[in-house]
Amino acid sequence: MDMSFSPEELAFREEVRAFIADNYPKDLANRRTRGEMSKEDILTWHRILYKKGWVVPHWPVEYGGTGWTITQRFIWNEENARAETQALLPFGLSMVGPVIFNYGNEEQKKRFLPGILSADDWWCQGYSEPGAGSDLASLKTRAVLDGDHYVVNGHKIWTTLAQYADWMFCLVRTDNNVKAQEGISFLLIDMKTPGITVRPIITMDGAHEVNEVFLEDVRVPVANRIGEENKGWTYAKFLLGNERSGIAGVARSKKAIERLKSIATAELMDGQPLIKTDEFARKVAELEIDLSALEVTELRTLAAESKGKGPGPEASILKIKGTEIQQRITELAVEAVGNYGSVEVPTGEMAGNDFIAGPAYSNGAAQNYFNMRKTSIYGGSNEIQHNIIAKMVLGL
Amino acid sequence: MDFSFTEEQTLLRNSVQGLLAAKYDFDTRRKIVKSADGMSKAVWAQFAEMGLLAAPFSEEQGGFGGGAIETMIVMEEMGRNLVVEPYVETVVLAGGFLREGASKEQQAAHIPGIVDGSAIWAFAYAEPQGRYNLADLVTTAKKDGAGYTLNGYKAVVLGAPWAQKLIVTARTSGGQRDRDGISVFIVDKSAAGVSTRDYPTVDGRRASEITFENVKLGADALIGTEGKGLPLVEKITDQAIAALSAEAVGCMGELNKATVEYCKTRKQFGVPIGKFQVLQHRMVDMFMAYEQSVSMTYMVNLKLEENEAERIKAAAGAKVQIGKAGRYVGQQAVQLHGGMGMTDELNVGHYFKRLTMIDTQFGNVDHQLKRYSTAA
Numbered sequence A: 001m002d003m004s005f006s007p008e009e010l011a012f013r014e015e016v017r018a019f020i021a022d023n024y025p026k027d028l029a030n031r032r033t034r035g036e037m038s039k040e041d042i043l044t045w046h047r048i049l050y051k052k053g054w055v056v057p058h059w060p061v062e063y064g065g066t067g068w069t070i071t072q073r074f075i076w077n078e079e080n081a082r083a084e085t086q087a088l089l090p091f092g093l094s095m096v097g098p099v100i101f102n103y104g105n106e107e108q109k110k111r112f113l114p115g116i117l118s119a120d121d122w123w124c125q126g127y128s129e130p131g132a133g134s135d136l137a138s139l140k141t142r143a144v145l146d147g148d149h150y151v152v153n154g155h156k157i158w159t160t161l162a163q164y165a166d167w168m169f170c171l172v173r174t175d176n177n178v179k180a181q182e183g184i185s186f187l188l189i190d191m192k193t194p195g196i197t198v199r200p201i202i203t204m205d206g207a208h209e210v211n212e213v214f215l216e217d218v219r220v221p222v223a224n225r226i227g228e229e230n231k232g233w234t235y236a237k238f239l240l241g242n243e244r245s246g247i248a249g250v251a252r253s254k255k256a257i258e259r260l261k262s263i264a265t266a267e268l269m270d271g272q273p274l275i276k277t278d279e280f281a282r283k284v285a286e287l288e289i290d291l292s293a294l295e296v297t298e299l300r301t302l303a304a305e306s307k308g309k310g311p312g313p314e315a316s317i318l319k320i321k322g323t324e325i326q327q328r329i330t331e332l333a334v335e336a337v338g339n340y341g342s343v344e345v346p347t348g349e350m351a352g353n354d355f356i357a358g359p360a361y362s363n364g365a366a367q368n369y370f371n372m373r374k375t376s377i378y379g380g381s382n383e384i385q386h387n388i389i390a391k392m393v394l395g396l
Numbered sequence B: 001m002d003f004s005f006t007e008e009q010t011l012l013r014n015s016v017q018g019l020l021a022a023k024y025d026f027d028t029r030r031k032i033v034k035s036a037d038g039m040s041k042a043v044w045a046q047f048a049e050m051g052l053l054a055a056p057f058s059e060e061q062g063g064f065g066g067g068a069i070e071t072m073i074v075m076e077e078m079g080r081n082l083v084v085e086p087y088v089e090t091v092v093l094a095g096g097f098l099r100e101g102a103s104k105e106q107q108a109a110h111i112p113g114i115v116d117g118s119a120i121w122a123f124a125y126a127e128p129q130g131r132y133n134l135a136d137l138v139t140t141a142k143k144d145g146a147g148y149t150l151n152g153y154k155a156v157v158l159g160a161p162w163a164q165k166l167i168v169t170a171r172t173s174g175g176q177r178d179r180d181g182i183s184v185f186i187v188d189k190s191a192a193g194v195s196t197r198d199y200p201t202v203d204g205r206r207a208s209e210i211t212f213e214n215v216k217l218g219a220d221a222l223i224g225t226e227g228k229g230l231p232l233v234e235k236i237t238d239q240a241i242a243a244l245s246a247e248a249v250g251c252m253g254e255l256n257k258a259t260v261e262y263c264k265t266r267k268q269f270g271v272p273i274g275k276f277q278v279l280q281h282r283m284v285d286m287f288m289a290y291e292q293s294v295s296m297t298y299m300v301n302l303k304l305e306e307n308e309a310e311r312i313k314a315a316a317g318a319k320v321q322i323g324k325a326g327r328y329v330g331q332q333a334v335q336l337h338g339g340m341g342m343t344d345e346l347n348v349g350h351y352f353k354r355l356t357m358i359d360t361q362f363g364n365v366d367h368q369l370k371r372y373s374t375a376a
């Protein structure tokens, strides 16, 4: 057992730190805090990393991976978090990409992986439906074979950033007469196909992040089916495992705690920095300790994974604890900014036009807190993760 | 001991409920919040017509002689309907200062405007450096002939964009955080030297940042005794805390009702999700948090006239209870509604946001815990 970095690893850290410092566009950060990110802004960092060949450190080298060790990947994540770079969208890189190179055929790999790597294709996740949330396997979107096409009809919901998407990976029902899990197929659907309508859902923080996607007689080539018909559940679950570990966000939370501390240093209580008060100092300490535990838990999981075990039910620990920590950070940020927590940062069409009261660090604190309530709901709710651990780990 | 409401009180509740059911459904509220004004003058006029704006004033003052329990009833219904109009700011706070601190002349000059709905007030007390400490003031009012000259800055003044009149706390003597030397003034928002920047708040209201630059105040602007304003400020803000507690109870009651209802009807895995024991226990905890909040809200509203230490414990205690309960109930209501709970379309998120903001108003849980533990 050893948790320290070797000299080579330290040198690697210097290299990636310098690369980020030299290449990350400075103006992006400002636009992000003011909620003014355009579609292109969201992709800028992705494109820079693509050019450098660093966009998918977690992929096998033959598909574009960097061949880094888990320690190097850990360092890479840390450095990105440290510099607060724009997080890369997971839909292509972490979700459908690995499904394609694990279960797709050669043609599909050739057809889809390059667009994922270059960010020329924006992907969205078409899993959830109004009647199929936690009980995902009960999904009803139908795909009926018609020659060399499927005809798809149904209604997806909560589809993150579908308003920008070129492609959607989608779970559809291809057999009604078997156990729910055994009649599902995994399709890749071009969002430009006739019959697809995307309708926005505004969340309570004012953001347009999620959508409804209506599919009406949408014709999808059979060639866009991953793997076998009715085996989609296997691929879907593989993807969910990756999604869950991706949600943990340890490195980002570390940086967020640093930010929280700097807010609490600037904020005064009776003339004294808030961070110097027992109440607040203890809350932050507790958070940091929780996060340290999670960090080592994640490293243990990664180490096991690198020995060939895929993310198992333990990924649920990362999901639960990681999201609880993220939510707690945003909750404490609202506490820290005091009265200025009530200021609303204009969103949507209003973004960027208005006066925003309070110190810059307070802007959006409450909306961020409201938004982050989603993390215990999506990716399989935290209740569902508890059920998974109870059943798969504890044998209950 | 008796926790029942009188016939008049029940009547009051029924009529507020009737009005809000007819004029303040969630869609109407949404339109009001999105309108340029951000509040409804028509609804405010209806409050006046119904006597709600007169409720706490004595009959000589042109009111109905209602007490804390009447305010509690009104505020609980306001909470249920997420009313954004500045009842607390105008009636409870400004009304409170005028009732309890002002001279007969000041009362005669200002209460009628509140009662008939023509004047809206806001309370400008918080400053960026002061956090929740009501005494941490750098805004000053310097003696100037018979009157004063006001200079300073007030943060997040709720309801100020709608107000014509402000109650302003300022330092007339002493150091930045001294308990002595604080005075309370009536300031016309239109007076020379008052400038405001208005903005929306996350709970659908409006607030202003206010700068006072050499604002000239007459002698008749001072409420109470110069330099001795803090006890009055504390007393009136405790009344506001009692009112906010009732509002929070209204919000929580609606959230719990909506959540239980949703869990009975939303099906996953072939059963209503309310069949899952983990969710049942969660809703039981939400229910208990609500009941404990009702209790603390009764208590604080019954103890507002007790001696200072008793009153402070009751107010701080209630604020701690509703702060914690509001957070728990709000978060869990969202969680149990799943994705639906995150939407702007459903009222659940709006109650959650309001409860979050109630916690920050007049000091959050930490602040009130400290206040409770140091009360004499």
Ligand SMILES: Cc1cc2nc3c(=O)[nH]c(=O)nc-3n(C[C@H](O)[C@H](O)[C@H](O)COP(=O)(O)OP(=O)(O)OC[C@H]3O[C@@H](n4cnc5c(N)ncnc54)[C@H](O)[C@@H]3O)c2cc1C
Residues within 6 Å of the ligand: A124, A125, A126, A127, A128, A130, A132, A133, A134, A135, A157, A158, A159, A160, A161, A209, A210, A374, A377, A378, A379, A380, A381, A382, A383, A384, A387, B266, B268, B269, B273, B276, B278, B279, B335, B336, B337, B338, B339, B340, B342
């Ligand atoms: C912001 C956001 C982004 C999202 N992005 C996407 C996306 O890009 N693509 C996509 O496909 N989906 C997405 N989702 C959907 C998300 O995966 C679902 O919201 C989630 O699976 C929960 O489903 P539901 O909303 O229908 O809630 P429900 O399943 O109805 O759950 C309601 C409540 O019941 C609880 N519950 C349900 N079953 C059980 C049980 N057996 N035991 C105990 N408790 C239970 C849940 O935990 C929850 O608290 C997103 C959701 C959000 C909020």
Ligand SMILES: Cc1cc2nc3c(=O)[nH]c(=O)nc-3n(C[C@H](O)[C@H](O)[C@H](O)COP(=O)(O)OP(=O)(O)OC[C@H]3O[C@@H](n4cnc5c(N)ncnc54)[C@H](O)[C@@H]3O)c2cc1C
Residues within 6 Å of the ligand: none
């Ligand atoms: C100090 C002490 C004094 C006592 N005095 C008396 C006495 O004077 N007279 C007397 O008759 N008995 C007495 N009892 C017994 C007491 O009533 C039982 O211990 C109690 O009813 C629990 O039963 P059990 O110990 O068999 O635990 P179990 O019923 O086996 O419960 C074990 C655990 O499972 C949980 N559990 C069980 N069913 C459910 C469910 N449906 N849903 C969720 N969780 C569940 C329980 O909450 C508990 O955590 C006493 C017990 C103690 C510890």
